[in-house]
């Protein structure tokens with residue numbers, strides 16, 4: 074005899090659906106979502122700012138300058154030596170040098186690798202970033 078044939082039909086077919094709905098509502102109500110961050114009570118600590126071409130941008134400890142710029146919706150922050158084409162982060166690993174910026178007056182810093190320090194002054198870089206040398 075087939076086991077399924079001998080069983081009584083489920084007396085309350087909506088029971089599982091209601092149980093799932095209750096489980097969902099107790100855990101994911103609006104504004105009360107349980108996330109890994111909320112479970113441990115963590116959050117970004119010691120936020121600071123940096124200046125990018127005169128704009129104050131929020132930064133968090135450990136963020137790269139490229140991450141800060143992306144977070145602000147800035148995708149290009151230098152131009153190429155020939156043609157002046159816009160560039161931003163490409164590889165994100167320090168290999169391509171597309172993300173060069175001037176940080177605190179030092180040109181050719183890779184934004185994807187340099188951590189955003191409190192009060193850093195970052196500026197777009199045109200060409201080699203060494204216009205004063207006439208290179």
Ligand code: FES
Nearest residue numbers: 163165167170185
């Ligand atoms: S994005 Fe390629 S070196 Fe920074």
